[in-house]
Amino acid sequence: MFGPLLELKQQQHKLLGRFKNCQRCELRFQEKLENCPYCAHLDETGLAELLHKKEKMYRSRRELGIWFFLSSSIIIALLLLFNRLF
Numbered sequence: 186m187f188g189p190l191l192e193l194k195q196q197q198h199k200l201l202g203r204f205k206n207c208q209r210c211e212l213r214f215q216e217k218l219e220n221c222p223y224c225a226h227l228d229e230t231g232l233a234e235l236l237h238k239k240e241k242m243y244r245s246r247r248e249l250g251i252w253f254f255l256s257s258s259i260i261i262a263l264l265l266l267f268n269r270l271f
């Protein structure tokens with residue numbers, strides 16, 4: 186059942202290659218690249234801006250996760266309530 190999925194995953198892995206974490210900005214990039222495409226061309230100020238953007242993106246994703254959790258909890262609570270009423 187998972188055979189075709191595994192083959193697809195292996196093909197994707199061959200196509201993209203392995204990834205490594207950048208020592209400087211901690212973003213992931215393809216191992217076959219010599220320098221990090223995100224921060225190699227940046228000076229210290231540019232790197233600080235990139236890290237700030239990364240942090241902001243991380244926070245907004247976390248907030249989105251919290252909102253999804255809260256809204257799904259409310260929906261489940263309403264469903265349970267209506268189930269008891271009718």
Ligand SMILES: [Zn+2]
Nearest residue numbers: 207210221224
């Ligand atoms: Zn980097």
